[in-house]
Structure formats: structure tokens, C-alpha cells
Amino acid sequence: MAEDRTPDTKLTTTKRKWADEGRFLTGRVARPDEDRLPPGQHLVKNWPVLDLGQHPIIDPQSWSLAIGGLVAHPQRFDWAGFQALPMSKTLSDIHCVTTWSRYDNHWRGVTTRDLLDLVQPLPEAAFVMLKSYDGYTTNLPLADFASEDALLATHWEGEPLTREHGGPVRLIVPHLYLWKSAKWISGIEILGADRAGFWEKNGYHMLGDPWREQRYSED
Numbered sequence: 001m002a003e004d005r006t007p008d009t010k011l012t013t014t015k016r017k018w019a020d021e022g023r024f025l026t027g028r029v030a031r032p033d034e035d036r037l038p039p040g041q042h043l044v045k046n047w048p049v050l051d052l053g054q055h056p057i058i059d060p061q062s063w064s065l066a067i068g069g070l071v072a073h074p075q076r077f078d079w080a081g082f083q084a085l086p087m088s089k090t091l092s093d094i095h096c097v098t099t100w101s102r103y104d105n106h107w108r109g110v111t112t113r114d115l116l117d118l119v120q121p122l123p124e125a126a127f128v129m130l131k132s133y134d135g136y137t138t139n140l141p142l143a144d145f146a147s148e149d150a151l152l153a154t155h156w157e158g159e160p161l162t163r164e165h166g167g168p169v170r171l172i173v174p175h176l177y178l179w180k181s182a183k184w185i186s187g188i189e190i191l192g193a194d195r196a197g198f199w200e201k202n203g204y205h206m207l208g209d210p211w212r213e214q215r216y217s218e219d
């Protein structure tokens with residue numbers, strides 16, 4: 001632990017703890033250029049829309065995001081509270097299990113690390129279940145959720161995220177297949193053990209790493 005170091009803000013303490021534990025490093029694997037396109041993928045210039053077919057209309061007045069489960073400080077953000085969080089910009093490629101990939105997407109939003117700094121996952125926290133306004137759910141390891149370039153995006157290419165792409169707020173975890181990136185996100189539950197979300201119950205992989213072609217579960 002960090003007791004013998006200079007006292008620090010809550011924020012740096014969490015980051016240091018992660019570094020000490022060597023956690024949250026998956027997804028930050030340096031890849032040579034020729035590995036930029038994962039196996040079995042092809043490039044597209046447009047951005048296809050894929051979902052269960054319900055595009056919920058979310059009024060900012062009634063929007064909220066709850067973060068709970070195995071955390072020291074559960075939070076519920078309303079729209080104003082979420083807008084007051086530190087906003088970051090990222091640049092990333094996205095990869096859909098239906099074999100398209102799209103390079104160089106500019107995002108703006110709140111990084112998952114900044115959110116986790118606020119709620120402080122407990123030591124036994126290891127997985128995340130995401131919940132959305134259309135009833136969709138998806139799961140992933142906490143380490144992957146906390147990857148450095150993962151964020152709750154409000155903007156894409158300088159414009160507010162459209163409803164069909166999950167606006168007002170969706171998750172983007174660029175190093176996993178895009179089905180893990182919940183659109184219209186409403187809840188984040190931190191778990192001790194992995195649980196299957198919607199597609200994961202229907203044969204999709206529990207992790208979904210495009211470079212290992214983890215499209216469907218083995219059994």
C-alpha cells in the first residue's frame with residue numbers, strides 16, 4: 001500500500017494503487033502498424049448502426065447514470081452532474097464482430113478511470129455489468145473497462161452523439177468488439193464475479209478481444 005508515501009489526492013492514490021497492482025493494463029498492448037486491423041476485419045469509412053432495434057428517446061431532464069455494486073462510494077449522476085465531470089478527448093479505432101472496423105474516431109466524454117476514481121472500486125471488484133435504456137446489458141472485466149482509452153462518450157467527431165449511435169451517452173471500449181460498448185448507458189454495476197450480459201448469454205464471448213478473434217464462446 002501507499003502509507004509510506006506523501007499523502008495525495010484521492011485521484012492519484014487510486015491510480016497509484018492500480019499501477020502498484022499492475023491492474024488495468026490489458027488493452028494497452030503496443031501493436032505494430034500491420035496489426036492495426038484485427039484478423040477477419042475489413043475497413044469501412046461510414047459508421048454502421050447495429051442494435052436490438054429500440055432507440056430510446058432520452059430527455060436530459062430524466063437522464064441519469066447509476067454506478068454501484070462493489071464500490072466504496074456509489075453515485076447517481078443527473079445530466080448536470082455528469083456534465084460537470086472532467087471531460088477528455090480520445091482517438092481510437094472501433095471493431096465490430098460483424099467484421100467491419102473504423103479507424104480514427106475522435107471522442108469526447110468522461111473517461112472510465114475518472115469515474116472509477118470517484119466511486120472507488122473495492123479490492124474484490126473484478127467485473128462490470130453495463131445496463132442501458134433499451135434493456136441491453138453487456139459484461140466485461142473491470143481491467144478492460146478501466147483501460148486508458150475507454151470513455152463514456154457524449155461527442156463523436158465534434159458533434160453530440162446521435163440517438164442511433166447511443167446518444168446522449170454511450171460507452172466506448174475500443175480494444176474490445178463494439179458490442180461491449182453499451183449505447184444509451186443507464187447503469188454500471190461493479191461485480192466480484194463475471195456474469196453474462198445479453199449477447200454473452202446468446203453465445204458471444206465473455207471478453208471479446210478482436211486480436212484473438214474472440215467472437216463466440218468456445219462451448
Ligand SMILES: Nc1nc2c(c(=O)[nH]1)N[C@H]1C(S)=C(S)[C@@H](COP(=O)(O)O)O[C@H]1N2
Nearest residue numbers: 048049050051052132136165179181182183
Ligand atoms: N444499449 C445498446 N447498446 C448496444 C447495442 C444494443 O442493442 N443496445 N448493440 C451493441 C452492438 S451488438 C454493437 S455492434 C454496437 C453498435 O454500435 P453502433 O450502432 O454505434 O455502430 O453497439 C452495441 N451496444
Ligand SMILES: [Mo]
Nearest residue numbers: 050097098179
Ligand atoms: Mo454487434
